[in-house]
Amino acid sequence: MKRTTYPDYPDHCGWNAMLPRRQPRPTAKGALQVKYAVVGAGFTGLAAARQLAEIDPRADIIVIEATTVGEGSSGRNSGFLSPADIAGSIDANAVQKNVARNRYVGEAFDDLVRLAKEHRIDCDLIACGRIKAAATTGGEASVRDLQKVCDALAVPYQLLNREQLCTWTGADYYKLGIFTEVGHLVQPAALIRGLADALPSGVMLHENSPVISLRKQGSKWLLETPEAQITTDTVIMAANSWVKSFGYLRDRLVTIYTYAAITEVIAPSDQGQLGSLPSWGVLPAHRLGTTLRRVGSDRLLVRSLYAYERGVSPEYAQVALLDRFHRRYPGLAHVGFEHVWGGTTALTMNGAPYWGRIDEGLYASAGCNGSGIVKGTALGKRLADFACGRAVDQDLLSAYGTANRIAPEPLRTVGFHVISAWEGRKAGLES
Ligand SMILES: Cc1cc2nc3c(=O)[nH]c(=O)nc-3n(C[C@H](O)[C@H](O)[C@H](O)COP(=O)(O)OP(=O)(O)OC[C@H]3O[C@@H](n4cnc5c(N)ncnc54)[C@H](O)[C@@H]3O)c2cc1C
Structure with a gap:
């Protein structure tokens, strides 16, 4: 039997706290028998549940969530999503994979937009493009690399100099940036809460119901929560x-904690310092860098910091994020944060997710590497297809690749600390 640990964050998700209170769905109780059990009500789990209901509308489907919807990482993120990936390198193979991947990315993005529209999910979904901005010479090289990828994919872009970046975002901090029109922002907790409320009627969602053990019983699986025993095919x-924590994929995934904060409301007299664009999002030019975005007319979000397998203290996160915010906006040094929180992402060595069957009747998708709103939606849907015996495009696997094995402990931990110290030094002012 596999006993598990599950998310128990010491802080509340700021996005969730900014929304009206929501009544969680009832906890799972008693002996339940279902055809499909989905563990986790994030973007991946909800996409899988929707697709299962579509394929097998008469089946009993249960979604079991350890916390409440909006308090998991699907609500804790920075809210960047896009109908197309613009990533990788310019070699012909990478460009071909990018194009192939964008079929799934585009479909998943369209699903999210359609669901938000159909169910009137009020989640501030805004098409404002995105900026990748560099504060260092190394960062500038990374912006130039993205420029080459845009050229290879025929994606229009605009290079931004220091003055333009300062005018657009109010931050006189970055030396060079690249703006692409492809890119949206969303209030992620509002979106995931809306998607949970929009689940088809055949899907039962239970919150505050951590799965604490999982074991095979004959041809079935038995999942236990504190108050329920769920038998499923x-x-x-x-x-x-x-x-x-269920004992799977330990050789493929590492857990990285990262942190975000939303400022208090910025006074009208200071709002001119937030730039001329009503909405904007800045991604860093180094992977250990800081993400920034405007939230409505009067707040900013700052996301930064990485911690390996264990979170840092809320006090440390607050101080570190404030430093990043005030460095970029010295004129707002009197402005503090209203919400500071952390969340987890699953990282893989080669950046590819894990997706597939891990045992008979047991399927998993994990490792979205910090871009799971759309990727989780795409892969969750296809995982449901696969679990129901539907043919899955070979393209999917070649487009996304699969997570490769990571070195065993203690090499893994030592390796992570060495790489992150090295990369942290390289990131410099991008952090
Ligand atoms: C601060 C931060 C910023 C980010 N920014 C972005 C961004 O801008 N754009 C983007 O696309 N991605 C971003 N990400 C990454 C994104 O949040 C994840 O990739 C995404 O949430 C993955 O979705 P998921 O459904 O696979 O997993 P999750 O959202 O982690 O959902 C898994 C769910 O499973 C539940 N669970 C875990 N264990 C159990 C158990 N034992 N029993 C029952 N339930 C369980 C969890 O509570 C959780 O709700 C960010 C992440 C963080 C932390």
């Missing part, structure tokens, strides 16, 4: 990096 494991 098929488990869709959509718990992201927490899948490792």
Whole structure:
């Protein structure tokens, strides 16, 4: 039997706290028998549940969530999503994969937009493009690399100099940036809450119901929560990096904690310092850098910091994020944060997710590497297809690739600390 640990964050998700209170769905209780059990009500799990209901409308489907919807990482993120990936390198193989991947990315993005529209999910979904901005010479090289990828993919862009970046975002901090029109921002907790409320009627969602053990019983799986025993034919494991606590994928995924904060309301007299654009999002030019975005007319979000397998203290996160915010906006040094929180992402060595069958009747998708709103939606849907015996495009696997093995402990931990110290030094002012 596999006993698990599950998310128990010491802080509340700021996005969730900014929304009206929501009544969670009832906890799972008693002996339940279902055809499909989905573990985790994030973007991956909800996409899988929707697709299961579409394929097998008469089946009993249950979604079991350890916390409440909006308090998991699907609500804790920075809210960047896009109908197309613009990534990789310019070699012909990478460009071909990018194009192939964008079929799934585009479909998943369209699903999210359609659902938000159909169910009137009020989640501030805005098409404002995105900026990748560099504060260092190394960062500038990374912006130039993205420029080459845009050229290879025929994606229009605009290079931004220091003055333009300062005018657009108010931050006189970055030396060079690249703006692409492809890119949206969303209030992620509002979106995931809306998607949970929009689940088809055949799907039962239970919150505050952590799965604490998972075991095979004959041809079935038995999942236990503190108050329920769930017997099922098929488990869709959509718990992201927490899948490792069930004993799976420990050699493929690492858990990285990262942190975000939203400022208090910025006074009208200071709002001119937030730039001329009503909405904007800045991604860093180094992977250990800081993400920034405007939230409505009067707040900013700052996301930064990485911690390996264990979170940092809320006090440390607050101080570190404030430093990043005030460095970029010295004129707002009197402005503090209203919300500071952390969340987990599942990282893989080669950046590819894990997706597939891990045992008979047990399927998993994990390792979205910090871009799971759309990727989780795409892969969750296809995982449901696969679990129901539907043919899955070979293209999917070649487009996304699969997570490769990571060195065993203690090499892994030592390796992570060496790489992050090295990369942290390289990131410099991008952090
Ligand atoms: C601060 C931060 C900023 C980010 N910014 C972005 C961004 O801008 N854009 C983007 O696309 N991505 C971003 N990400 C990454 C994104 O949040 C994840 O990739 C995404 O949430 C993955 O979705 P998921 O459904 O696979 O996993 P999750 O959202 O982690 O959902 C898994 C769910 O499983 C539940 N669970 C775990 N264990 C159990 C158990 N034992 N029993 C029952 N339930 C369990 C969890 O509570 C959780 O709700 C960010 C992440 C963080 C932390």
